[in-house]
Amino acid sequence: MSDSPAPLADPHIVFDPIEGRRDIVVLGSTGSIGTQAIDLVLRNPDRFRVTALSAAGGHVELLAEQARRLRVRTVAVARESAVPALREALGARYGAGEPLPEILAGPDAATELAASECHTVLNGITGSIGLAPTLAALTAGRTLALANKESLIVGGPLVKAVAKPGQIIPVDSEHAALFQALAAGTRADVRKLVVTASGGPFRGRTKADLARVTPKDALAHPTWAMGPVITVNSATLVNKGLEVIEAHLLYDIPFEHIEVVVHPQSYVHSMVEFKDGSTLAQATPPDMRGPIALGLGWPERVPDAAPAFDWTKASTWEFFPLDGEAFPSVGLARHVGALGGTAPAVFNAANEECVDAFLAGRLPFNGIMETVTAVVEEAGHDRPRTREDGASGGAEGTSLTVADVLEAETWARARARETAAKFSDVRQPSEEQPAEARA
Template sequence: MIPREIVLLGSTGSIGTQAIDIIRRNPDRFRVVAIGAGGGNVDLLARQALELGVDAVGVARASVAQDLQLAFYAEAQRRGWATGGFRLPKILAGPDAMTELAEWPCDMVLNGVVGSLGLAPTLAALRAGRTLALANKESLVAGGPLVRAAAKPGQIVPVDSEHSALAQALRGGTRDEVRRLVLTASGGAFRGRTREQLVGVTPQEALAHPTWDMGPVVTINSATLVNKGLEVIEAHELFGVPYSAIQVMVHPQSVIHSLVEFTDGSTLAQCSPPDMRLPIALALGWPDRVPDAAPAVDWTTAHTWELRPLDEEAFPAVALAKAAGEAGRCRPAIYNAANEECVAAFTAGDLPFLGIVETLERTLAEAPDFAEPGTVDDVLAAETWARAHARALIASGADRRGA
């Protein structure tokens, strides 16, 4: 078997480090040829590069290029390698580094970059003809029309657990046989609460996720259900299913990752313990599975799994995301960017919890009539407007109705 050559973007983050764990355990199947990251942890980046023997390393922050080079020498010394006794990878530095790596000769690009910085590498990988394992939400949420125009059928493989589950279940029928996609949501820290019970909740409470260990922004997005709204937009863009045929159910156990309902009345679900190594491994090996990527459900014990309808009065973020997606014209990008500002304000104590989605709603309602994006700059311009407008609303106290 010839190993599949991988370019790994966002190698020092959660997705990247778990991908490396899978690759490390399957050297006959995968070889990493290049890695890239923002530059906040050059020591880890250097360790990864020398362990994997990559040809190139990229950092988005040009100012840390020299620090990275010094980290290479320090790591080589730690390993007992003589000066000049190892090959130094090519270093790419600056805002275009991830895009350059996305075009590096390889079989697959795994895009685990966080934020809108991931859109340009996504487009570069697609245009270079690479298979794209996509973990960067913003590529599809903010740049959906651009990605659709660049991607060939089957070129994108989803990494998110929900979309990986849908991709697996969709193998059970043809596109014409699909009636509905059902994404499951853990419900976040406040599942089961009414809108009245969400008044005055604190950032510390919002960060206490009952199932997943995620970063602060994603964890708060889970508490507001904004994260699920973003995933609904992603599902529409990935699978071409209309928003009216995409539903969200609350599933506290986080074992059923999503379901597909077919026209004959049957429903297929993908189930596994909450472990991101499984969807990452499936994306790397797609369409083949990687044996023992993660532990399976223990079928020797009893299980009780719940599925509940989403309370859209308490958690209106999903309905708001659907409306933004249906409206198009950069509304999904505005939704995402404004939310990031609101989460930062909530974390800092400048916005109440309910004010997050209220500010999103006002920002979308007051947005100018942007055109459908034709370039990355169009997306970034809409995001810049959204951030400024959300900050202005927060500063004015106009959305403190949730206090």
Template sequence: MKDSLADPRQRFAPTAMTDGRRDIVILGSTGSIGTQAVDVVLSNPDRFRVTGLSAAGGRVELLAGQAHRLQVESVAVAREDKVVELREALRAQYGPGTPIPWVLAGPDAATELAGSACHTVLNGITGSIGLAPTLAALRAGHVLALANKESLIVGGPLVRELAAPGQIVPVDSEHSALFQALLGGERREVRKLLVTASGGPFRGRSRAELETVTPREALAHPTWSMGPVITVNCATLVNKGLEVIEAHLLFDIPFDRIQVVVHPQSAIHSMVEFVDGSTLAQCGPPDMRLPIALGMGWPERVPNAGPVFDWGKAMSWDFYPLDERAFPSVPLACHVGGLGGTAPAVFNAANEECVDAFLSGRLPFNGIVDTVAAVVDEHGSPSGTELTLEDVLAAETWARARTRELAERPPGRSTTGTSSLGSTAEARA
């Protein structure tokens, strides 16, 4: 496992502690990952102390309440127009005459906070805007509990260059499961990584049956409660494609040895198959508090971090092969991951724009992956030059602009709402 970014056998030990507690910075504290991380900290005040919180700015009252409950030193908000409102909310929480936390504001606020003194940075930001904070946390020598998969996907070589062995602990439930299961053998003994997928709300439907899917249907995930972008990504299985790229980057396993398996109950979070035929699985009820707690506490486990199964009751778990014709996002993602360079950044940015277009009624459901495939093909193969942050940002900017153009007038859209762009994605299935 020496060549992998997330190596469960390596130990990385920063020294930022307060009274024996780990100092934690939580990025994206008002989102799904962030709010559950706050719950973990409040349930374990003897293990963790939060020094800073960051959020986009859409839920100022919640952010101020978190800051007060955790008694943080700094609060960062991406939207500068929310600073006055945030300070007023903080003063209301802390009361007259009581100092409020230091407030950072602007698009670089989370990055600044990620580089501040602490032991562990939990990056729970959604989207590729999490890349700069990821790099800042690594440069500062902090443990990075990584829930922001996009920063690794779009900036893989940049992250690989900075990360020390054992510095990254994955928080996505699938990658946390792989991380734990890999303790069962040496890297040379790994035959395959098996990444499980619930199948989303449309498991079992054909491509034709997905043509008229509505945003409301796509947002009704059968297992997890998440934000709209991630929920739609789970419906298209783009999220699973991103996770395959992430698994490749984290564990240095080739794409042809990473397989997606549909498992509707979401009880087994992923598995590792070894060369002797043994398969090790990590399982538990679908609750993100366990991988979050593991990310913040590793290499120690946090007692009672999440719920457990009642093994005294009967239950059954099912597994199905992935229908790559109905859901071509996974093979497309493998193709993109193989291209490397700025291709993953184009894939991710195009998808974010397509999800927005779908939710606003400008693009049909099947048009999401169809359009992403068209933008990826138009972008072409990356050059052989070394990747820079500027390259990533430029590629994203181009991809977003081009995707918006295609989403407004996708070529070949039929009266049933499908697009001829699907041939590109289907060809990879």
């Protein structure tokens, strides 16, 4: 493992300490990451000021309340149809004569905010639609607190082409843990990265056991409270596969030196093993406010951002090897990550379609990865190709373009829907049937 190229996320690079308040733009403000970030900002008004918010537009009342409490300059929604309701909600919360924030609307609104004047952009958008805002923030020279892993997964070469070393501060709990542990040594000292997984709600079950689990079972995560897509990804361990690709891209560590281990308690968020045999683990109780504070405040830490352990109480921490037969998603993610190009985009898009089908009762749980695997395999023959001559308008240093990614995603979604349709006659287990009986 050489010392070049420089990692995208490098804890050794310090741009500037906090001087006064940092201006923050929060993308995806009504989601889990966004709401927790706003809670952190409101508890630390001397450190942070939110200047702009963006959301999809499904929760305009919450968005309006956030805008009022933070006194932001601009509010953006992806759905133009949400503007009248948002304007009404803002008017109901602001006093007579108070200026309302500017409203941006449309699919490019978040991208416009990402390039606006600020210190840090927190990208908490879910899905690959976060790619354009990620690129806009990096191109504009903003520090990017990245919670939107999909933008890095599907657009890795594009992101690497525009990001300065250390410009990205990861907000995922696993990558924030690696970021901190890597500060203890140089990249040449690293033997391997160990990414921890809770194991989700189905830890210990065999592939046969998983054949009849229901969406209700999959959404019952034992540790984290997340949105439905991310929760199902945790149940299939697709999220861990995506995190392996993300770790490779962020820290420029080869796939063969990135390991996944199951840790049910979710206390140790990831580890770095150094070549002298030492392993450094970053550990906190499960709480995303710690990684968010790291993303917004680095290189300084935010006091009491999240709870700490009570070391006067006994606790047990367990670690188990990953069952690759029951959960083949990590191995498949390594494969598409090594292929590069649009292969990760195909993997991610096909998975999103399959999760939707599973939640709607059209696809059995094991059918998610069976379908994604089939689409990935077919993509090697029939998917749209990236341009190899570098003359397609891609970012400097890569022939991949945003158009390539979007085209590959469109193809993968269509093929995933078609492939998943063969499972439509598979009777889904009743939600009323006890999980123990189904297993």
